[in-house]
Amino acid sequence: MSSLLATGRTHDCGSLRREHVGNEVVLFGWVHRRRDHGGRIFVDLRDRAGLTQVVFGPDIDEGAHALADQLRSEFCIGIRGTVVDRGENENPNLPTGAIEVEAHTLEVFSTSATPPFVIADDDRLDVHENLRLAYRYLDLRRPCVQRNFLLRSRLYQITRSVLTRHGFWELETPYLVKYTPGGARNFLVPSRLNPGTFYALAESPQIYKQLFMVAGFDKYFQITRCFRDEDLRNDRQPEFTQIDVELSFATPERVFAPIEELVAEALRELAGHELELPLPRLSWREAMERFGTDKPDLRFGLELRDVTEVTRGCGFRVFESAPLVKGLCVPPEHAAPLTRSQLDKLTDFVKKREHGGAKGLAWARVEPDGSLKAPFAKNLSPEATAGIVRVMEAEPGSVLLFVADDFDTVHTALSALRLHLRDLLGLLDEASPSWRLAWVTEFPLFERTDDGRYVSAHHPFTSPLPEDVPLLDTDPASVHAQAYDLVMNGNEIGGGSIRIHRADVQAKVFEVLGLDEEEKQQKFGFLLEAFRYGPPPHGGIALGLDRIAMLLAGAESLRDVIAFPKTQRGHDLMTGCPTPVDEAQLAELYITHRPLPGRDDT
């Protein structure tokens, strides 16, 4: 073994200060940058803790100086030397800038080929993502990337600390689970021992954690991987990490309390932000009405206003004939960028299918005398004009933007427009990031499919609000659930529910979902059987750990907080997976595949 390795390092590259001057130290790390002045060679030595300037010179050590001439970027080296005060030459940009290490010994542990991109260009992430992913281990060397993973590591520790303090047991559930169609698409794992049958990779530990409650474990949590074979997005990976939580004798408030403490501590420790508890609660209905979405960004105003009533019989047919007319009021101080051509762009924006596909955007400016200047204004009755100005809380100089359509279209379009205006008009202060969290509660229990069937909005074990139970018979669409999401800055970071523990209510829900006895037994027989033996009332939540880490890190993508992520097409560019497999292994599993699409082998 080399002498320095045997000695071991005395410090990391981020910790030396003026108080260490005179110490003999051993540092290990990578050559971040090298500046060769002939008689002086400076090396910024990097490890995960920081940078330390190391100096080589013939007067310090002739051999080390000669060897340092051969150093190049990303060589992995060890040095022994003396900490000296830099005095006038202090570098204020480095935490270790007050000192440098005069190297008496240099050992090259390993040389490095010229990396495909420069690791030291740390603050610039502008390397193509495919290259970053192909050389992920080098990408992960960058200090700015490493910071995200330190944050992520601390998030695990905070989670464990807070939840353990609250009496939760950390437990594990299987990844190889029973295949249940419906919900997210499963990854399948063939069973060699049972040819022709498959496990599924768990989409979530949902059913197992409920069985923990039946088992009397009372309070459970797990930081666990979940697998979903669905299309990827900026904030969606096929494997991701949840903080999964379940507790017995639960009410929504009893679920919220420890979770609020967890996010508060995470924000305090990782973002330096003191969260005010309890967090605001917002019913789903209120969130939709005020923001047009179930995950409102509460960092700015610009709330939706309903002018349906005041525009009945107003003289403008578009408004009169629509089931719902709502609008946004851009106050005068932000309205300047909204020129005529910009308003035309906003009209195109709301017409796009992904922004709701509204038929148009009606806009108006409020004149100093309180009248409206707009293409449609001449049609408006004075009463309607006054009503609009009042409801919109408009003042002279405000710009009003209206969408008239059905409930879904109006809210989708105005919600998208609201976020668009947030960015267009700079409604957030980028310099001082703010953190606005809220619980969105009382989601609808069911959603209607195109062919009129009911499906669970959350999952089939979600409990209705007690007062809505009778509606299961008469009007399932209006039943609200004891289901909730946790929303942070317009992102859903968690969701959960109180589960059904009463057999009669569960039976009713299955009835609405159209599950017959056979399907029930086939899909959930074991859970229903378990629920015959005194299940406690229970409920829980799952938090998206990756998303929380992404937001706290200020990252743009989930990929920035997952060490080895997949591309949008599900590829790992470093290993090249997924790949075909050996025919022999397929044969062992009794698997053949159909002709592949788009490959004409003939």
Added chain:
RNA sequence: GGGGCGGUAGUUAAGUUGGUUAUAACGCCGGCCUGUCACGCCGGAGGUCGCGGGUUCGAGCCCCGUCCGCCCCGCCA
């Protein structure tokens, strides 16, 4: 399945109406340099313009197809 953006030197980008030898910065290689810290100076190497086909006297540029990456819809909590 659909819509949009992108792919030019190791990297990031520029490349005019289709026209001479495809540019720049950084990086890399060699040399010089004892106070730099994005060191500096001098010199040099480096190109399958993603891939395939087409139009043309001539294609990085136009057309068709295809692969890859990113963003979005559908899908997915």
